[in-house]
Each structure stands twice: as structure tokens, then as C-alpha cells.
Amino acid sequence: SQKIEQNSEALNIQEGKTATLTCNYTNYSPAYLQWYRQDPGRGPVFLLLIRENEKEKRKERLKVTFDTTLKQSLFHITASQPADSATYLCALWNQGGKLIFGQGTELSVKP
Amino acid sequence: KAGVTQTPRYLIKTRGQQVTLSCSPISGHRSVSWYQQTPGQGLQFLFEYFSETQRNKGNFPGRFSGRQFSNSRSEMNVSTLELGDSALYLCASTSDRAQETQYFGPGTRLLVL
Numbered sequence: 001s002q003k004i005e006q007n008s009e010a011l012n013i014q015e016g017k018t019a020t021l022t023c024n025y026t027n028y029s030p031a032y033l034q035w036y037r038q039d040p041g042r043g044p045v046f047l048l049l050i051r052e053n054e055k056e057k058r059k060e061r062l063k064v065t066f067d068t069t070l071k072q073s074l075f076h077i078t079a080s081q082p083a084d085s086a087t088y089l090c091a092l093w094n095q096g097g098k099l100i101f102g103q104g105t106e107l108s109v110k111p
Numbered sequence: 112k113a114g115v116t117q118t119p120r121y122l123i124k125t126r127g128q129q130v131t132l133s134c135s136p137i138s139g140h141r142s143v144s145w146y147q148q149t150p151g152q153g154l155q156f157l158f159e160y161f162s163e164t165q166r167n168k169g170n171f172p173g174r175f176s177g178r179q180f181s182n183s184r185s186e187m188n189v190s191t192l193e194l195g196d197s198a199l200y201l202c203a204s205t206s207d208r209a210q211e212t213q214y215f216g217p218g219t220r221l222l223v224l
Contacts, residue, residue: 044154046212
């Protein structure tokens with residue numbers, strides 16, 4: 001069956017460190033993959049999109065990698081700050097034209 | 112530009128009732144998608160409308176329905192509410208057919224008693 005899996009446990013890191021979140025998928029061949037941030041009680045906010053023919057994408061302190069052989073995307077936040085604390089969702093676009101989301105990983109950055 | 116707006120923000124209903132939720136997309140966006148978010152199932156795709164036509168549909172029962180108006184505003188309706196329908200309902204709009212960037216609204220929190 002088709003699945004998207006993210007770290008189910010919350011990730012706790014110290015301010016200034018790099019946070020790395022994982023998104024694995026099975027039985028999909030996505031044209032692209034997206035990462036969103038969601039704060040409690042609010043809708044997700046789009047962060048980055050990476051296409052199947054791209055290995056890496058960067059935006060300020062954020063970096064996303066996409067390995068279609070491993071069927072995995074990694075999301076990095078460098079020099080993390082307490083304001084980065086949120087739930088991060090990966091989502092992929094399948095050929096059926098639907099955006100499928102992972103369960104999300106809750107990140108907590110301690111000062 | 113104003114963001115995606117959803118009304119109402121909070122709603123309490125009882126089992127068996129029906130509910131209608133509204134979504135106004137970003138001006139110029141013609142695609143509106145609806146999602147249900149629960150702690151157990153996460154964010155799940157309900158359906159998507161583009162230019163007043165349902166373009167895609169998730170795996171939800173027929174009690175969940177939607178429509179889109181000529182001004183791109185969208186409504187979703189849930190009939191015969193069940194306790195399990197308690198969730199955060201999110202709508203998202205996009206500007207193009209490729210739907211690469213989804214802009215989400217704040218959601219409607221529905222509680223079914």
C-alpha cells in the first residue's frame with residue numbers, strides 16, 4: 001500500500017543546532033515533494049518544493065534533499081531558533097493529482 | 112492580497128445534524144481543495160474544485176460533499192454528522208492547474224457531540 005512516513009516522535013534540539021527531519025514514502029512516484037510548517041491551531045504554511053529531478057533545494061536556513069532511489073526526503077533547519085518550533089509536514093503529489101501528507105514531525109527548539 | 116479565509120472558525124454540532132463550511136480563496140485563485148485533519152489520521156484530502164468542477168476526490172463517504180461558485184468561493188457540506196467527523200477542516204487555494212503551492216486557510220474546528 002502507499003505510505004508516507006515521518007519521524008513519529010517529537011524532535012527536541014538545542015538552539016543553534018541543525019534539525020534534520022525525515023520523510024520516507026513507499027509505492028509512490030511523485031513528480032515533486034513539498035514541506036510545510038504548521039503551528040498549533042493554524043493551517044499549514046508552504047516552505048519548499050523539490051522536484052524529482054532535483055537533488056537539493058535551499059531557502060535561507062532551510063535545505064531539502066530528495067532521493068528518488070531511496071524514496072526519501074530530508075529537511076534540514078540550520079542554526080535553529082526557538083521560533084522554528086512547530087510541526088513540519090511533508091507532502092507529495094501523486095500522479096492521481098492529489099496532495100498526500102505525512103503525519104508530521106513536531107520540532108521543539110530549546111533556548 | 113488577503114489570504115484564504117474560512118468561516119466559521121469554530122462549530123459545535125450534534126450527531127445526525129448537517130453542517131456547511133465556507134472557504135474564500137485568495138483573489139485570482141481558481142482551485143480550492145479541502146482537507147480533514149485529525150490527531151489519528153493526520154491531514155487527509157477530501158476533494159478539489161477548479162473552475163466550479165470537482166477535479167479530484169479523496170476516499171471519504173458520500174456524506175461529504177462540496178461545491179464551488181463562479182467567484183471561486185467554495186463550500187463543503189457534511190450530512191448526518193458522526194462523532195468521528197470532529198476535526199479541523201482546512202481549505203487551500205492555488206493559482207494554477209499544477210497546484211504546486213497550496214495556501215491554507217486557518218481552518219474550521221468542528222466538534223460533534
